[in-house]
């Protein structure tokens with residue numbers, strides 16, 4: 001496909017990052033759940049591919065724990081507060097049985113290993129859609145008015161997986177659950193990052209994605225690459241971690257630009273399970 005052609009010609013590796021700097025997030029709170037681990041990968045990549053015109057790597061998405069009814073964070077000036085969601089109904093034995101029966105064709109086991117055995121996901125949002133705001137314009141070099149639509153187009157591609165979330169694209173960031181913004185470039189080798197805000201049960205209550213439109217030198221990235229980054233980061237925002245198989249979209253240094261059947265199966269399985277710790 002055209003996008004792949006661009007990669008070959010330009011020598012880009014689609015390498016994606018979840019959160020090294022929580023750029024718009026004012027973490028006034030006491031506990032970021034964990035910090036990103038981009039540095040070792042980034043250094044590795046840097047040494048190995050010093051000649052590449054653009055490269056970035058992906059750390060896992062960064063999770064912040066928010067406490068019910070307390071405002072601990074702001075996202076684009078809007079307080080993020082957990083809405084005191086009920087603990088999920090969970091039967092630990094049933095969760096283990098489901099994972100044993102259906103985990104094989106997915107990378108959910110790898111996600112559990114990365115995330116300290118914790119699954120995070122949004123509560124079902126079929127009646128009240130998940131509200132997505134994509135920044136309509138950014139003052140960055142090479143900006144195209146087509147970028148926001150390129151990003152919105154990623155959502156139906158994921159929805160094919162079948163999971164209980166409906167998306168609604170909104171124009172007012174103040175009412176959004178998921179914020180997606182563009183920036184000129186990100187530190188180091190990053191070209192995209194995701195911050196997730198979750199409650200103590202593992203319910204995601206808000207998320208933000210920041211997409212670079214340029215590499216670290218500020219050189220604009222091709223639209224196809226921005227689309228690929230968005231696809232990968234939206235996977236994180238929905239609850240996915242990384243896959244170790246380079247053929248997967250959710251491989252930290254994605255070499256494919258398309259969502260695979262296994263990426264979708266993993267997301268589908270995630271939303272068949274309650275969030276929380278699996279032991």
Ligand SMILES: [Zn+2]
Pocket residue numbers: 016017018058059060061232236242251252
């Ligand atoms: Zn990633």
